[in-house]
Amino acid sequence: MIRKRTNKPSDIRTPLNRQENSRGTIKQRFQPMKRKIVDDPEDFIEMPNKKEDEAEKENTVRFAALGGLEEIGRNMSFFEYKNEIVIIDAGLQFPEEDTPGIDYIIPNVEYLEINKRKIKALIITHAHYDHIGAIPYIMEKLGNPVIYTTALTKAIILKRQEDFSNSPKLYFEVIKNHDIIKISDNIEIEFFGIIHSIPDIVSALIKTPVGNFVYCTDVKFDYDEKGNTLGLDEFKWVSQKGIHTLFLESTNAEVPGLSASEKLVEKNIEDIFKKTKGRLIIGTFASMLTRLAEIIKIAEKYDRKVFISGLSMKTNIQISQNLGYIKIKKGTLLSLDELHKYKDDKILVLSTGAQGEPSASLMKVVTGEHRQLQIKPGDTVIFSSSVIPGNERQVQSLKDNLTRQGAKVYHSKIVDLHASGHATGDELKQIIKLVKPNYYLPIHGNYFMRSINAELAQEVGLPKENTLLVDNGQIVKFTKNHAKATEEAVPAFYIMVDGLGVGDVGEIVMRDRRLLAQEGMVVIIATLDRKSGRFLKNPDIISRGFIYLNENKELIEELRNKIKGIVTRMPKRQAIESDYLKSLIRDQIGQFLYNKTKRRPMVLPVVIEV
Amino acid sequence: MIRKRTNKPSDIRTPLNRQENSRGTIKQRFQPMKRKIVDDPEDFIEMPNKKEDEAEKENTVRFAALGGLEEIGRNMSFFEYKNEIVIIDAGLQFPEEDTPGIDYIIPNVEYLEINKRKIKALIITHAHYDHIGAIPYIMEKLGNPVIYTTALTKAIILKRQEDFSNSPKLYFEVIKNHDIIKISDNIEIEFFGIIHSIPDIVSALIKTPVGNFVYCTDVKFDYDEKGNTLGLDEFKWVSQKGIHTLFLESTNAEVPGLSASEKLVEKNIEDIFKKTKGRLIIGTFASMLTRLAEIIKIAEKYDRKVFISGLSMKTNIQISQNLGYIKIKKGTLLSLDELHKYKDDKILVLSTGAQGEPSASLMKVVTGEHRQLQIKPGDTVIFSSSVIPGNERQVQSLKDNLTRQGAKVYHSKIVDLHASGHATGDELKQIIKLVKPNYYLPIHGNYFMRSINAELAQEVGLPKENTLLVDNGQIVKFTKNHAKATEEAVPAFYIMVDGLGVGDVGEIVMRDRRLLAQEGMVVIIATLDRKSGRFLKNPDIISRGFIYLNENKELIEELRNKIKGIVTRMPKRQAIESDYLKSLIRDQIGQFLYNKTKRRPMVLPVVIEV
Secondary structure, eight states, X not given: OOEEOOOSTTTTTSSOOXXXXXXXXXXXXXXXXXXXXXXXXXXXXXXXXXXXXXXXXXXXXEEEEEESSSSSSOOEEEEEETTEEEEEOOOOBOOOTTSTTOOEEEOOOHHHHHTGGGEEEEEOOOSOHHHHTTHHHHTTTTTOOOEEEOHHHHHHHHHHXXXXXXXXXXXXXXXXXXXXXXXXXXXXXXEEEOOOSSSSOEEEEEEOSSOEEEEEOSOOOOBOTTOOBOSOHHHHHHHTTOOSEEEEEOTBTTOOSOOOOHHHHHHHHHHHHHHOOSOEEEEOOXXXXXXXXXXXXXXXXXXOEEEEESHHHHHHHHHHHHTTSXXXXXXXXXXXXXXXXXXXXXXXXXXXXXXXXXXXXXXXXXXXXXXXXXXXXXXXXXXXXXXXXXXXHHHHHHHHHHHHXXXXXXXXXXXXXXXXXXXXXXXXXXXXXXXXOSEEEEESSOHHHHHHHHHHHHHTTOOGGGBOOOOTTEEEEEETTEEEEEEEEOOOOOEEEETTEESOOOHHHHHHHHHHHHHOEEEEEEEXXXXXXXXXXXXXXXXXXSOOGGGOHHHHHHHHHHHHHHHHTSOOOSSOOHHHHHHHXXXXXXXXXXXXXXXXXXXXXXXXXX | OOEEOOOSGGGTTSSOOHHHHHHOSSOOOSOSOHHHHHHOHHHHOOOOOTTOOHHHHHHOEEEEEEESSSSSSOOEEEEEETXXXXXXXXXXXXXXXXXXXXXXXXXXOHHHHHTGGGEEEXXXXXXXXXXXXXXXXXXXXXXXXXXXXXXXXXXXXXXXHTTOTTSOOOOEEEOOTTOEEEOSSSOEEEXXXXXXXSSSOEEEEEEOSSOEEEEEOSOOOOBOTTOOBOXXXXXXXXXXXXXXXXXXXXXXXXXXXXXXXXXXXXXXXXXXXHHOOSOEEEEXXXXXXXXXXXXXXXXXXXXXXXXXXXXXXHHHHHHHHHTTSSOOOTXXXXXXXXXGGXXXXXXXXXXXXXXXXXXXXXXXXXXXXXXXXXXXXXXXXXXXXXXXXXXXXXXXXXXXXXXXXXXXXXXXXXXOOOOOSSOBHXXXXXXXXXXXXXXXXXXXXXXXXXXXXXXXXXXTTOOGGGBOOOOTTEEEEEETTEEEEEEEEOOOOOEEEETTEESOOOHHHHHHHHHHHHHOXXXXXXXXXXXXXXXXXXXXXXXXXXXXXXXXXXXXXXXXXXXXXHHHTSOOOSSOOHXXXXXXXXXXXXXXXHHHHSOOOEEXXXXXXX
């Protein structure tokens, strides 16, 4: 199930359309045309080398990422040593412009499924969807291995699992910082704590006979009031173990300087509390639990009741409260149904939808679909979040509408009302300097971000050849004194989730959706007499997304005549060559419509013989 | 042709789908359902009040923007005094996420077309597409009025006009700063110069019997080496005329502080020239002529030949050179065909496509479609442009691919390699303070940006009621001592250009394209015997963008049986009730597919009776 990597520049330029080219000349996001695999699997898939040297096996840890190396999201990686596999994270990725209509993209676990008897553990570092989101879809395929994670992460995973009634019962080992877990004969893992925008996140020190690996997913730097950096001790501690390779995220690698501190963000938010007389509405991510906890404290200080709008936020806060991660005084948290009972200056609403998501709470408020909350003049809305690339326009529209309806809007362009959950380039350098690894492998981010991240390591002294830039699926071999990105890869192309379907929407369907969105389609139905090959009725024409046919009667008439002409000119033989006729209609009508309109709708000919 | 404004919150919530709601609760972008107008035009369009007071007419200047007040782009406004209309700019807007497949959005000139005999002038402030792009589509409708503009703008308009062979010959009056033009009996215009990212831009001082109006489109602040602000004298000069209302752009109103100076940008670019040994490629906008002129100077200083990649950039530079706006030494500018003759350290390529546009030059380079230029290790690529909202992902992909192919990439996150062409909030305040208008009307920008801009005017002393926030189409009435945004509006909804069609793609087609992109479609063809109502053949099923049917034979079989069941259960009457049968198929098959897949493809039933 290992195959030669086919994603070299020279290979990928064939079946993809223009839009594909625009997204990636190298990275392989979609499965190579399915037919190819079905027709001749041997041509494509190469079995592992059976005569592989036993000594090599003894001395080698293999690693591959199944996602996260060409995108923000879909984080999932695994380490393999002899017959033992340890997986880290199982995240999802949100759809992109060129994957319209799908719900999520999840990692491809084909290789792990075949090798599921080797899987000893699934480690989940923290409870964000780009790290836990694929769990309901893949656990059965993985043979339902034990999940090692923290108490909060376990609770959030279990809550989500309720939406997937058919998935198997999950098995957990709850871990805490500095728990040491003997995962298998040869692998031991020690967890250690880092800071992020959600509590109870861990990094993993993975001890193998080949060496010690540190796998550090999302990590942020925070500072106290005096500007002292928090949480560096753990990196000092881990460096004493002697680190073979450090895996470190790249999200903000290209951002210079230091992060804004949460203290500053809290101060700025508190300043708005002080000067606001009307209702306060704060939009942020449901998963930003650390910030939410602080905001609730501020609300208590300024004697405002807290109303939560958005199911995911309500759930997350409840779970965190149950586990003691958020402490809320009795009577602070109230139901939105009671909103009308309180004066404006006693109200704080915490809301989802700060990205302008159409179905989230804040958008429902401005469209008037929210049952308990509408904007009125005097309201103040704070956006305490960054704008995820791709969401700019919908956030703009949300701000427009809030302002139109009379709200005063604060967002981070003017003062810091949000601090990123990810360390900047300068901060990543501090981590690398503290951990002192022999090798460095940037994870979590597009190639450009990871290449900047690799340069950071070089700036603090690692030789260039000790920094590794690898692709999703690409196998890296670690021996005691060496690390090598091989030419082998496991499948890592997109698995798309669309409704109930997992993986049934492939590149062909995506391509059709993109074409339909651009130019629409025209269905042409020719109903012919089987014997004479003559029309039994006028050709039927249906079109959607092309032009509004009711207003273009003339074009329809011309089109009908054109179709009749094509059929009339067909050579008269015994049987109608239906495929040939269809391709004639497709080509000639396509060209005709292009000449008339300079558009290329999808032309779908149907020949019905009666 | 004036109609009551219908775009109040309560009105817009009816026919639009969810995605519409997410984009605008109030702003009216699409024409209200066409059928409504056709069925009962009187219900929708109100004729102007015939008994309008002659005295009011005498004392009132009316103003409306046909675009630019809910978006960046599609800038077009007009002033009307008695029987005289002056139009300013005629720009286009680029398509948005929810207008897939179209080429441009242009202003609606319905009102002006009806009143074309009143039009005395079209003033074009500068040669950017959001100010000139609609010209080829609308001039005939406007009765081809004289265009007042500068020499460079005229040349760029004429060059573009070559692509539109059927449009009428244009008539120009070339103007220079401080030319005073008597446009009509009552209106006189004096032009004055401002700074922007393209040379030869003007602002207009519009003198009417009611008062003097200053219409200031895109404007930037620039600073000399000592930090002194350039170009403020013109605003001081104009303030002496006594200004009734200042119209000023809002693009960067929410940005605090001062703009980076072009001098700093040039210095940073020069620093990269100094340290680069390999080839240099600079990606920027073809329209950023001031910057391009400076970069060419730097290239000459460092003895690099300049190769231009991208037709629009080549054309713009040639025009500017012909008119003396860019001075280039002989032998500096060479054809890309000669690129191979020069050593790497003698090469500078200026390229379009810094936004990751699929068909622009830089993208062709990374996809291997560029005839003369491929990336090789040692190349340096500078992005000297901002990322337009919505283009983030394709720019990321472009940077990924350039880096993968071995280029070193510089962009503005790390040092200033681009300065915006638009004044910041603090700089806008300086303009308002200098011009000292009685009234202030922010233009060019979404509601939120304009509301921030209005606040800026209030901060420097204008009473809130003297700052006007109006919508596209909304009519503003100015009298000597008053300015009022009325409840009347002229049509200002989107006119979409798609191929050869202008305005023939409306909201219905757009909605279908969005639906098709999200879920795809299924065509179901039932061929029935006219007499018996029985199937003459198996139902035909065609699907695109839904699921790949070839791999879902079982679902097709179930679908066929379901369709047969629906037809069989139809009551037997004399004629087949085709519409009823179609609606049964649409509803029941739609529900069936949703239950099976949790997707809602567009179901298009066709009943063929033979």
